[in-house]
Amino acid sequence: MDVSSDAPTADIPEADENELSTEATAHRSLDRAVARSAEIEADLVRDAGAYRVLTGDRPTGRLHLGHYLGTLANRVRLQDLGVQTMLLVADYQVITDRDDAGPIAQRVRDLVTDYLAMGIDPGRTTIFAHSAVPALNQLMLPFLSLVTDSELRRNPTVKAELEASGGRPMSGLLLTYPVHQAADILFCKANLVPVGKDQLPHLELTRVIARRFNERYAGGKTVFPAPDALLSQATNVLGVDGHKMSKSRHNTIDLAMTEDETAKQLKRAVTDSDRHITYEPERRPEVANLLLIAAEMTGRAPEEIAAEIGDGGGGGLKKLVTEAVNERLRPIRTRRRELEADPAVVEQVLAAGNARANEIADATLAEVRSAMDMVYTS
Ligand code: TRP
Numbered sequence: 001m002d003v004s005s006d007a008p009t010a011d012i013p014e015a016d017e018n019e020l021s022t023e024a025t026a027h028r029s030l031d032r033a034v035a036r037s038a039e040i041e042a043d044l045v046r047d048a049g050a051y052r053v054l055t056g057d058r059p060t061g062r063l064h065l066g067h068y069l070g071t072l073a074n075r076v077r078l079q080d081l082g083v084q085t086m087l088l089v090a091d092y093q094v095i096t097d098r099d100d101a102g103p104i105a106q107r108v109r110d111l112v113t114d115y116l117a118m119g120i121d122p123g124r125t126t127i128f129a130h131s132a133v134p135a136l137n138q139l140m141l142p143f144l145s146l147v148t149d150s151e152l153r154r155n156p157t158v159k160a161e162l163e164a165s166g167g168r169p170m171s172g173l174l175l176t177y178p179v180h181q182a183a184d185i186l187f188c189k190a191n192l193v194p195v196g197k198d199q200l201p202h203l204e205l206t207r208v209i210a211r212r213f214n215e216r217y218a219g220g221k222t223v224f225p226a227p228d229a230l231l232s233q234a235t236n237v238l239g240v241d242g243h244k245m246s247k248s249r250h251n252t253i254d255l256a257m258t259e260d261e262t263a264k265q266l267k268r269a270v271t272d273s274d275r276h277i278t279y280e281p282e283r284r285p286e287v288a289n290l291l292l293i294a295a296e297m298t299g300r301a302p303e304e305i306a307a308e309i310g311d312g313g314g315g316g317l318k319k320l321v322t323e324a325v326n327e328r329l330r331p332i333r334t335r336r337r338e339l340e341a342d343p344a345v346v347e348q349v350l351a352a353g354n355a356r357a358n359e360i361a362d363a364t365l366a367e368v369r370s371a372m373d374m375v376y377t378s
Pocket of ligand 1: 055
């Protein structure tokens with residue numbers, strides 16, 4: 001590490017600067033996060049009411065099976081356990097790595113439709129878009145004062161996103177969006193954030209910002225509690241081509257697909273020439289992935305499903321997977337179509353969620369102003 005370029009600003013003590021992971025400490029901090037996450041997972045069942053969760057998605061397209069198994073089903077589980085949940089439609093975050101946000105309004109409505117269809121209950125979960133919550137965005141200003149440019153530049157997730165954006169120069173928003181994400185989490189004082197490993201650097205930055213704010217601007221009083229990560233234990237399913245399930249690869253199975261579209265998509269799935277179906281993730285990754293999808297959809301073991309298909313080959317496997325997916329998603333899709341037929345419902349849910357998020361954000365910003373002695377009129 002180039003120490004000279006990482007020199008802390010005058011009033012950020014060196015020890016504090018070192019709180020953020022360098023590559024050397026990343027492993028240790030991952031181990032810590034895994035252990036802490038397991039502790040919290042056990043406590044959640046006992047004391048759900050003690051937690052406020054914030055999670056969210058960028059509205060970049062329709063939700064698919066990868067999202068469903070990776071994060072969505074778990075959100076519904078947390079909600080149903082009685083955890084207070086804030087669900088963010090991260091619309092400003094769409095423009096971190098692309099010039100064109102696409103048909104953003106439609107995508108926001110689609111995302112909320114997907115949420116409601118799969119069991120997010122707006123009576124218990126606040127669904128909101130961060131562009132609709134001015135006070136949340138205003139927190140970005142004091143928060144930006146708490147981080148250095150070198151801390152921002154060494155965020156491994158931002159670096160990876162820059163590389164993936166195909167020679168695009170780093171925009172100010174791409175560099176600073178982890179600070180915006182800290183505002184997403186801290187505006188509502190969430191103490192738990194369900195994340196994948198790629199989001200851990202952002203969560204670590206959020207913890208540092210919370211701590212520095214309390215020390216520097218609030219005289220050591222806890223205005224912002226430091227949130228913990230809840231690491232997902234979900235099975236990672238791949239797309240029908242055996243690669244990471246992602247919209248840009250056209251290999252997804254979307255919640256919004258019809259049963260025929262699902263069958264068509266699965267017909268394209270890559271398998272191999274051995275007609276005898278076995279579950280061997282190392283040797284037969286594509287076949288194993290399809291078995292895993294069927295297993296996740298039915299709650300059965302992949303080995304048992306393989307044995308049942310036996311010599312049925314790729315065709316038999318795809319047929320079984322298609323039925324399993326369609327059966328599991330049927331109620332979600334039915335609900336989805338009902339919601340699409342009545343767009344006012346989604347709009348009302350978003351309006352109510354935005355209003356609630358604004359109440360919370362206004363209260364937090366008032367507290368921040370007062371901590372920073374920036375209240376000039378009564
Ligand atoms: N970065 C997240 C993603 O791409 C979305 C997100 C925005 C988020 N703000 C957040 C997730 C705050 C957790 C907490 O999926």
